[in-house]
Amino acid sequence: MSKKNRSRKEDLSWAVRKDGRALWSINANPRSSVYGESLRRFSGVEYRRWDPSRSKLGAAIIRTKRNPALLLPLAGETILYLGAGHGTSISHLHDHLCGHDNHQGGRLVCVDLAPRCLRDLTHLADSRPGLIPVLGDARKFSAWGVLMPRKVKWLFQDVSQAGQVEIFIKAANRFLADDGIGLLSLKAASERWTGDDEAQVFANVEIALEQAGLTVEESIDLAGFEDNHMLFAVRKPSNN
Amino acid sequence: MWLWYDWRAAAVADGNGNIVDEEIWDGNYHQHAIIERLQIIAKGGMIKEAKVLAERFPEATVLLHGEEQLPDADWPFPDDEAQASADTAAIAMSKLGVAMAAGDPDKRLEYLVRASDEMRTAHLTMEARLVEWVVLFLPDARFGADRSALGNTVADSDDLEMLAKKLAVESPPVGPSKSEWKALREFGEGVSTFRGRLDRLENAVRTLATEHLPSNSMLIGPLLAARLCVEAHGRMRFARLPSGTVQVLGAEKAFFNHLKTGAPPPKHGHIFMHPWVSRSPKWIRGKISRTLASKISIAAKIDAFEGTPWTEADVELVEIRIEEIRNNFPTPQSRLQR
Numbered sequence: 001m002s003k004k005n006r007s008r009k010e011d012l013s014w015a016v017r018k019d020g021r022a023l024w025s026i027n028a029n030p031r032s033s034v035y036g037e038s039l040r041r042f043s044g045v046e047y048r049r050w051d052p053s054r055s056k057l058g059a060a061i062i063r064t065k066r067n068p069a070l071l072l073p074l075a076g077e078t079i080l081y082l083g084a085g086h087g088t089s090i091s092h093l094h095d096h097l098c099g100h101d102n103h104q105g106g107r108l109v110c111v112d113l114a115p116r117c118l119r120d121l122t123h124l125a126d127s128r129p130g131l132i133p134v135l136g137d138a139r140k141f142s143a144w145g146v147l148m149p150r151k152v153k154w155l156f157q158d159v160s161q162a163g164q165v166e167i168f169i170k171a172a173n174r175f176l177a178d179d180g181i182g183l184l185s186l187k188a189a190s191e192r193w194t195g196d197d198e199a200q201v202f203a204n205v206e207i208a209l210e211q212a213g214l215t216v217e218e219s220i221d222l223a224g225f226e227d228n229h230m231l232f233a234v235r236k237p238s239n240n
Numbered sequence: 241m242w243l244w245y246d247w248r249a250a251a252v253a254d255g256n257g258n259i260v261d262e263e264i265w266d267g268n269y270h271q272h273a274i275i276e277r278l279q280i281i282a283k284g285g286m287i288k289e290a291k292v293l294a295e296r297f298p299e300a301t302v303l304l305h306g307e308e309q310l311p312d313a314d315w316p317f318p319d320d321e322a323q324a325s326a327d328t329a330a331i332a333m334s335k336l337g338v339a340m341a342a343g344d345p346d347k348r349l350e351y352l353v354r355a356s357d358e359m360r361t362a363h364l365t366m367e368a369r370l371v372e373w374v375v376l377f378l379p380d381a382r383f384g385a386d387r388s389a390l391g392n393t394v395a396d397s398d399d400l401e402m403l404a405k406k407l408a409v410e411s412p413p414v415g416p417s418k419s420e421w422k423a424l425r426e427f428g429e430g431v432s433t434f435r436g437r438l439d440r441l442e443n444a445v446r447t448l449a450t451e452h453l454p455s456n457s458m459l460i461g462p463l464l465a466a467r468l469c470v471e472a473h474g475r476m477r478f479a480r481l482p483s484g485t486v487q488v489l490g491a492e493k494a495f496f497n498h499l500k501t502g503a504p505p506p507k508h509g510h511i512f513m514h515p516w517v518s519r520s521p522k523w524i525r526g527k528i529s530r531t532l533a534s535k536i537s538i539a540a541k542i543d544a545f546e547g548t549p550w551t552e553a554d555v556e557l558v559e560i561r562i563e564e565i566r567n568n569f570p571t572p573q574s575r576l577q578r
Contacts, residue, residue: 107327115341122335132327135337136282143282145306146246147330149317174306 012061012069014104015096016050017042023050023058025095029127034091048095052225055089056158056185059225060233066218071183071233072096073154076104080152080175082138082167083159083185084110086120090131098130106130109147111138139167141174151177158185162192165205169212178238182214188228202230209234241300242310245290247277247326249316252297257313261296263289264316274329275336345452346474352448353470356441363434370394370431373424377416380409388435394428454549455539459558460514460532467510468536479537479544486540487511487533511536516562523572527565532558 008020015026024040024047033039037049052059061068073079075097084090090110097106111134112118121133136144138159155176157168168184176182186205188198196204206216214234222229241260243252251262265287267273277287281304286294294302303310318326341347370390375381377400383390397403400415416424442463449462452475456465471489472478478486488495490509498505507526512518517528535558539550 115338118334119338122331122338125331132330133334134330135334141306142284142304144330145304146278146281147326149246149305149323174308 010068013072013096014075015099016072016092017047018061018068021052021062023052023061024048025050025092026099028095028098028100030100032127034124035086035088048092050092051088055092056222056226056229056231057089057156057183058092059222060183060185060220060231062225063220063222064218064233065220070217071181073181075099076106077154078107078109078148078150078152079154079156080148080171081108081110082155082157082171084112084117084121084133085158086117087124089156089158090121091124091128094124094128094131098128102128102130108132109134109144111136111144113137138171141171145174148175151175151180153177153180155180155182156185157183160185160187160190162190164190165208169209169214172212172214172234172236176236178236180236182234182236184209184232184234185222186230186232188230198228205230205232213237241297242313243290243293243297243300243302244305244310244313244315245287245293245302246305246315246318247274247281247287248289248318248322250287250290250293251313251316252293252300253311253313253315255311257311259314261293262316263292265289269322269325271325271329271332274326275333278326278329278333345448346469349445349448349452349466350470352441352445353466356438356445359434359438359441363431363438366427366431366434367391370428373427374403374407377412377414378404378407378409379412381407391428391430391432391435394425395432397425453540453543455542455554456536458550458552459535459539459555460511464510464513467513469540471510472540475540475544479541481537481540483530483534483537486536487529516559520566521572524565524569527569528562531561531565 010018012018017024024042027039027046027048030046031039033048035051035054037051040047040049050058052062057071061071064071073093077097079093079097081090081093090108094106094108097108098104107130109132110121112121113136115135118133118135121131125131125133132147134144134147138157152175155171157164157171159167161167164186165184168182172182186202188201191201202219206219209216209232213236215237216232216234218233220231220233222231241252241254243250245251249262249264252260254260280287286302290302294300301309305315367387367390371383371387374390374394393406394403397406400421401411404411415421445466446462449466449469450457453462453465453469456468459465468486468489469475469478472481472486488506488509489511491506492509494503494506497503508517508529511529511532514532516532517525520528541547542549
């Protein structure tokens with residue numbers, strides 16, 4: 001038993017498994033692929049391959065230097081995802097938060113501005129209960145904020161817009177509960193060009209986040225999966 | 241006193257967070273009713289229950305759920321069942337929003353313009369291939385201006401010999417097989433039908449552009465107006481662009497090269513297509529582009545904010561100005577005269 005190769009398999013949660021550089025999530029909607037990802041059975045259970053080159057959250061989980069499970073919300077919770085896109089990361093989050101028929105009782109409120117993306121998200125929602133797609137501006141909380149009665153413990157933002165940091169800080173103030181985790185996926189090119197190089201841009205973001213009262217727990221470089229992107233993992237400190 | 245409300249309930253609390261009064265929607269939580277309430281809120285309005293409480297407590301500050309100033313209180317949040325109903329309604333609203341997106345003329349114009357570009361590219365490629373293919377079998381065939389008729393000519397021929405006769409060349413020693421000829425002929429048919437399709441596409445662009453961008457269609461023609469609007473990513477953004485940007489829309493490669501290497505900047509992009517620019521002598525093109533671009537920007541604002549569209553009389557004034565420029569600079573300026 002001891003001579004067997006060190007298994008690099010680790011279960012990050014009941015539904016998410018990391019095997020070296022490969023990431024898998026239990027398919028909440030078996031026998032269907034959301035974005036062409038491969039399906040595979042491990043011990044009789046069907047998993048979907050979480051492609052880190054298509055999902056920034058997946059890339060961050062692979063690249064993080066801390067325990068990857070720290071980047072995931074707890075199964076069965078409510079989360080807020082701004083800039084939902086076509087649902088790649090969201091489908092894996094749903095696998096973990098909700099599971100088949102939403103037996104975990106999770107809730108994903110996903111906001112995006114583009115009708116083209118919402119088209120795909122609403123189709124996804126048809127077969128994944130617990131997924132709530134919202135066609136709206138991530139900046140205009142008043143339009144869809146009533147769908148979030150309570151604050152959430154997990155917030156993700158990937159909008160690739162100028163002013164994305166301010167949007168994130170405002171969203172964290174409004175929606176993130178104390179001790180909650182916020183993940184900001186930042187594309188360097190979306191920031192206003194001030195002559196700084198990329199490293200300085202990212203450093204400035206860290207400063208802005210800290211000044212807003214958010215603790216930056218890790219800045220994860222996604223190079224190789226998504227170049228010129230950094231994912232900031234922050235925690236909202238609990239007020240004493 | 242603070243008045244809180246969401247889609248389902250409203251409540252009033254004092255500064256300490258003690259609930260003083262509340263009104264909760266006690267009707268049937270039908271999907272269409274929930275959607276209506278969500279829409280009211282999205283537009284910044286108040287639900288019925290909030291209005292009732294506002295009348296009862298006129299001094300209370302009315303704030304939508306989530307506003308920072310609201311004190312912490314035991315606001316009447318929806319229970320799980322109500323939340324589930326709201327979630328279903330939210331999904332239905334999103335689907336509605338997706339369906340309505342088809343009504344957006346900017347999107348429709350974009351697809352028409354891109355489709356016509358792609359069809360034009362495909363048509364040119366196929367036409368070139370057809371010419372090569374025919375010349376392979378009939379090396380002596382020559383096409384001048386009647387290249388575009390070749391598709392029809394091939395389509396109307398029963399076999400290679402007939403085609404050769406039509407093109408006034410001799411029949412070749414080596415010909416295609418039966419199935420090869422069939423394929424070649426159908427290819428020719430394809431090329432000729434593309435012509436008609438392209439024309440119909442362009443007509444659709446013209447119709448939509450004249451309706452969506454009346455002033456600019458009058459000024460520079462619907463096809464060019466449509467192209468500029470699509471490149472600007474929509475009518476509203478088009479209206480907000482500086483005229484210098486409008487001037488070089490379509491010349492991005494040259495423009496960024498200028499920024500990077502210090503090469504001279506481009507004088508015109510898609511605007512070049514207009515005869516006022518392309519048919520003018522080289523040394524005035526820059527001036528005309530600038531003038532035309534600023535007029536286009538004005539017209540774009542009229543279109544976006546739906547003011548009184550330009551008439552032919554307005555366009556004539558612009559044309560007079562362009563003529564003035566032409567007359568003021570009959571010869572190229574010598575660079576030494578400064």
